Amino acid sequence: MTTLTIHPGCSRNRIRDNTRVVRGRRTLRQRERVSELTLLQRVASGEPGAVQDTLDRYSGLVWSIARRLSPTRTDAEDAVQEVFVSLWKSADRFDPSTAQESTFVAMIARRRLIDRLRRSGRRPDTQGVELADDLAPAETSSSGEYATSDESKIVAHAFTQLSDEQQRVLRLAIQHGQSHSQIAESTGIPLGTVKTHARRGMIKLKSLVVEARGMEMEASV
Amino acid sequence: MSTPTPDMSRYEELLAARAIGDIDAPEAQDLERLQAALGEDESFDEIAAAIDLALTDEPHEAPPANVMAQLRAAARSFESERTGEPVVAKIGGDAPATGLGSLGWLAAAACLLLALLAWIPLGSSSEGDASPSFAQVAEAPAALTVGLSADLAGEQPIGQLVWDAETQRGVMRFEGLAVNDPGVEQYQLWIFDASRESFSESPLEIRHPVDGGVFDIGEDGVVEVPIDAKVPVGQPVLFAVTIEPPGGVVVSDRSRIAAVGIPG
Numbered sequence: 487m488t489t490l491t492i493h494p495g496c497s498r499n500r501i502r503d504n505t506r507v508v509r510g511r512r513t514l515r516q517r518e519r520v521s522e523l524t525l526l527q528r529v530a531s532g533e534p535g536a537v538q539d540t541l542d543r544y545s546g547l548v549w550s551i552a553r554r555l556s557p558t559r560t561d562a563e564d565a566v567q568e569v570f571v572s573l574w575k576s577a578d579r580f581d582p583s584t585a586q587e588s589t590f591v592a593m594i595a596r597r598r599l600i601d602r603l604r605r606s607g608r609r610p611d612t613q614g615v616e617l618a619d620d621l622a623p624a625e626t627s628s629s630g631e632y633a634t635s636d637e638s639k640i641v642a643h644a645f646t647q648l649s650d651e652q653q654r655v656l657r658l659a660i661q662h663g664q665s666h667s668q669i670a671e672s673t674g675i676p677l678g679t680v681k682t683h684a685r686r687g688m689i690k691l692k693s694l695v696v697e698a699r700g701m702e703m704e705a706s707v
Numbered sequence: 708m709s710t711p712t713p714d715m716s717r718y719e720e721l722l723a724a725r726a727i728g729d730i731d732a733p734e735a736q737d738l739e740r741l742q743a744a745l746g747e748d749e750s751f752d753e754i755a756a757a758i759d760l761a762l763t764d765e766p767h768e769a770p771p772a773n774v775m776a777q778l779r780a781a782a783r784s785f786e787s788e789r790t791g792e793p794v795v796a797k798i799g800g801d802a803p804a805t806g807l808g809s810l811g812w813l814a815a816a817a818c819l820l821l822a823l824l825a826w827i828p829l830g831s832s833s834e835g836d837a838s839p840s841f842a843q844v845a846e847a848p849a850a851l852t853v854g855l856s857a858d859l860a861g862e863q864p865i866g867q868l869v870w871d872a873e874t875q876r877g878v879m880r881f882e883g884l885a886v887n888d889p890g891v892e893q894y895q896l897w898i899f900d901a902s903r904e905s906f907s908e909s910p911l912e913i914r915h916p917v918d919g920g921v922f923d924i925g926e927d928g929v930v931e932v933p934i935d936a937k938v939p940v941g942q943p944v945l946f947a948v949t950i951e952p953p954g955g956v957v958v959s960d961r962s963r964i965a966a967v968g969i970p971g
Contacts, residue, residue: 532789537782545778546767551759553768555728560914563774567781567958574785585753592756593749600728641757659727660755661762666729681729688723692754 524587530578537574544573544591551592555599555663557608565602569595586637603663610663636702644694652687655680718745726751781957788954838933841878847871853946853968855879865966868946870934877934879948884924884965887950894948894965895921895955896934902941910945910969919946921955945969 525543528536548569549562556562573594580590603609645653654673658664666684670677721738724730730738742748769775844850851870857863865884870877879896887893896919899910906912920935950963 534786537786538779541775541778541782545770545775549770549774550763550767554763563771564914564958566770566774567777570778571781571785571957574782585757588760589753589757592760593752596726596728596756596759597752600725603728604730637757638761641754642761645758645761656727656758657762659729660759663728684727684729685720685723688726688751688754689719691758692719692723692751695754695757 524580524582526573526577526580526587526590527582529574530580540570540573540591544588545570547588547591548573548595551595552599554661555596555603555610557603557606557610561602561606561608565599568602569598572598589637599663609665609668640698640702641695644691644698647694648687648690649683651675651679652683652690655683656687656691659684714741714745717741718748719751722748722751726755777957784957839876839878841867841869841880841931844869844871844874844876844878847873849873851943851970853970855881855946855948855966855968857966859967861969868934868968870940870943870946872940872943875936875939877936879932879934879946880929881924881932881966882929884930884948886924886927889923889953891953892950893921893923893953893955895919895951895959897947897949897959898934898936898940898943899945899947900940900942901944906944913945916945916947918955921951943970 523531523533525536525539529540545566548566552562552565552569553559556565573591576594580587585593645656648656655669655675658669658672659666664672666677666680669675669684670680673680675683717737718741721730721734721741724734725738770778845852849872851872853868853870854861854864855866855868857865866879866881868877868879884894897916898919899913899916901910901913903917904913904915917940918937920933920937922932924930924932946966946968947961947964948966949959949961950965951959
């Protein structure tokens with residue numbers, strides 16, 4: 487069952503699956519984590535220098551996403567500033583008890599970049615994506631702080647539980663910003679099937695992540 | 708576990724589609740309708756972001772130096788605005804509340820790429836410095852006089868501009884530029900400087916014009932507005948006045964251009 491709740495600290499309602507109600511019982515580590523202000527909370531509180539600090543910490547991440555989700559390098563250069571302004575304005579919506587800060591930053595960046603793609607009607611160049619990627623399913627990897635986080639492990643594990651084709655389609659859509667048409671063309675999967683894999687895959691992924699988070703929480707109390 | 712309602716199933720499908728960037732116009736409208744009824748839900752966007760981070764196996768390369776410089780400037784501007792310190796000089800007069808009408812010829816410029824430019828917050832000098840008049844700048848030996856028009860073809864004259872490269876001072880003189888409500892939108896001048904960025908066919912290819920200041924038109928008739936270039940201008944090849952949100956912008960989408968002048 488899905489319930490609509492007002493999430494503290496957020497300016498918008500978020501739909502939370504009731505399996506996440508166990509969030510109310512935080513582990514000690516989580517309590518410690520939220521007892522200190524995160525960078526985005528410092529931005530939201532108006533702390534001098536915090537806005538500049540976001541550039542030191544996240545400019546590489548945002549640039550990486552912008553490069554992948556922009557049609558050209560020039561577009562990416564134009565987009566990063568738009569992303570950061572949006573991030574600074576949205577800082578008060580970040581809730582460290584529900585997501586890692588880097589995930590929130592990536593989410594803001596992705597939404598802004600996807601909006602730009604939709605407005606322009608263009609997509610990132612797809613040439614070489616299929617060849618460059620190892621599309622063999624299930625071997626997810628990442629670098630940096632995020633790779634070692636619990637959240638990364640949960641999400642990566644959930645991803646491996648999708649079907650091979652769902653993984654393939656979602657990888658091309660999420661990581662490379664490809665449209666369903668581009669994916670159909672590059673993979674040979676019929677367009678309708680691509681759409682089904684993408685949407686059902688995402689819904690299943692969310693369900694798996696919610697379930698895994700709930701289990702993790704229950705195990706930790 | 709109860710079965711999701713049809714609306715909720717549809718909502719989830721559309722949220723999933725949005726998160727991976729593949730939602731068409733009718734679906735977007737449907738999503739908007741459902742959002743109004745059910746509230747915003749970013750959970751799929753969060754999942755997509757988390758997957759993106761988990762899948763991407765590459766070190767995060769730093770943005771190019773020019774992009775970082777622009778980001779730093781934008782951050783300074785953002786912080787200044789939030790603390791209430793002036794970010795831009797109000798170099799025009801106070802204006803009564805009148806909105807700007809749309810300008811028909813904007814379509815020609817609307818397809819141009821975004822312009823990014825470094826933003827340098829102003830110091831306090833604008834209050835104390837006496838601004839030269841149009842006539843004073845025009846007297847300078849090497850003063851450049853440029854006609855301003857509401858269209859790129861130069862068929863709708865709307866004023867003149869004088870620019871003295873030696874003193875880096877200039878003045879715009881408008882007659883007929885619409886009075887603006889500073890609480891709604893303001894004018895902003897951009898100076899396209901060929902000494903900073905080259906172009907092949909049109910000066911409009913220059914992506915990083917120099918910010919020439921934000922100003923208001925507060926009265927009908929002839930209005931003089933000093934130019935407030937934030938950085939030295941070497942070779943101006945185009946002057947353009949855009950209509951922007953209050954305070955001006957760091958990045959103009961050039962979608963609303965009020966005046967343009969090309970040195971002869």
